[in-house]
Amino acid sequence: MTKEIPHSDREGLASAIGAYLIWGFLPLYLILVRSVPAFEFVAWRIIWLLPICLIIIAIRRQGPDLRAALTDWYILRWLLGSAALISVNWFVYVWAIQQDQVYAASLGYYINPLVNVLLGTLILGERLTRAQWVAVALASCGVAVLAGEAITTLWISLALALSFGTYGLLRKQVPVGAVPGLTIEAMLLQLPSFVIVLWYGANRGSAFLVSPGLSASIVLGGILTALPLTMFAIAARKLPYSTLGFIQFLAPTIVFILGLTVFHQPLHRVQAISFGFIWLAVSVFAWDLVRRSRAAKAASRQRGTAL
Numbered sequence: 148m149t150k151e152i153p154h155s156d157r158e159g160l161a162s163a164i165g166a167y168l169i170w171g172f173l174p175l176y177l178i179l180v181r182s183v184p185a186f187e188f189v190a191w192r193i194i195w196l197l198p199i200c201l202i203i204i205a206i207r208r209q210g211p212d213l214r215a216a217l218t219d220w221y222i223l224r225w226l227l228g229s230a231a232l233i234s235v236n237w238f239v240y241v242w243a244i245q246q247d248q249v250y251a252a253s254l255g256y257y258i259n260p261l262v263n264v265l266l267g268t269l270i271l272g273e274r275l276t277r278a279q280w281v282a283v284a285l286a287s288c289g290v291a292v293l294a295g296e297a298i299t300t301l302w303i304s305l306a307l308a309l310s311f312g313t314y315g316l317l318r319k320q321v322p323v324g325a326v327p328g329l330t331i332e333a334m335l336l337q338l339p340s341f342v343i344v345l346w347y348g349a350n351r352g353s354a355f356l357v358s359p360g361l362s363a364s365i366v367l368g369g370i371l372t373a374l375p376l377t378m379f380a381i382a383a384r385k386l387p388y389s390t391l392g393f394i395q396f397l398a399p400t401i402v403f404i405l406g407l408t409v410f411h412q413p414l415h416r417v418q419a420i421s422f423g424f425i426w427l428a429v430s431v432f433a434w435d436l437v438r439r440s441r442a443a444k445a446a447s448r449q450r451g452t453a454l
Contacts (some may be wrong), residue, residue: 159385163394171401176371179364182437183354185242190343193336193356194303195369200330209440213327222323229317236310245301249406251300253309256399257425258290262312263391273387278435282428289424292409297418315383329373380392396429
């Protein structure tokens, strides 16, 4: 069993934390576009994602990388799958927030790290330390307690967890950069997105034409989509998938707190118990990461002294 963190890349860690902070506070943004139907909003989100990605590609001079990926059928097949998964994830999440199912959305992203651990161990061959298995057990208890109370909305949580967990796994396997990959995903989803917004425009009136403020808020959705997904793709390629999964507890915790303080949803006793289990799991996992990181640095210093 490996006792050192295989990828101690600081950029990967910073990217993961940044992405999950943005996703954690995303419900506050969704309040601004609450009047837009979930299907139409996700379609506009994808449409505005593409030009933002292309601007980033131009700034970073990644045009050759984008063109190379577009001519590689192997990459396109993987990205077609990841594009489908992330679009499902976006729709379910937006719909859940609009329907005041904030805790169900939060639970979905509490379950997601367990899905990541499962995928990381079974498919990627990653190994967990004893302390990490303890953390998995504690988190599983917390999720089980909360799921038992929220059985009628569990489909929301499971859809979010499975779609995003599998999305991250696919992106980890694709040999393409974070921004070029996201750009291609946006390209692959453009046609169905335009069909959706045209249908809404013809039958219900386009939300984009309601007011300048709402239009600006919809455009902002493209930025708030591109930034965290780019950071997540960077983190997914630089960090062990199981480690990435536990960092993800940051986002649902923020969403959970927003449910209490902003959306004013009542906190039941069983939810408080679940919350305690999950944060104990995060504490154990974080302690293990710090311990192994210090051990790795000490071993590196000893090798340097020996040389």
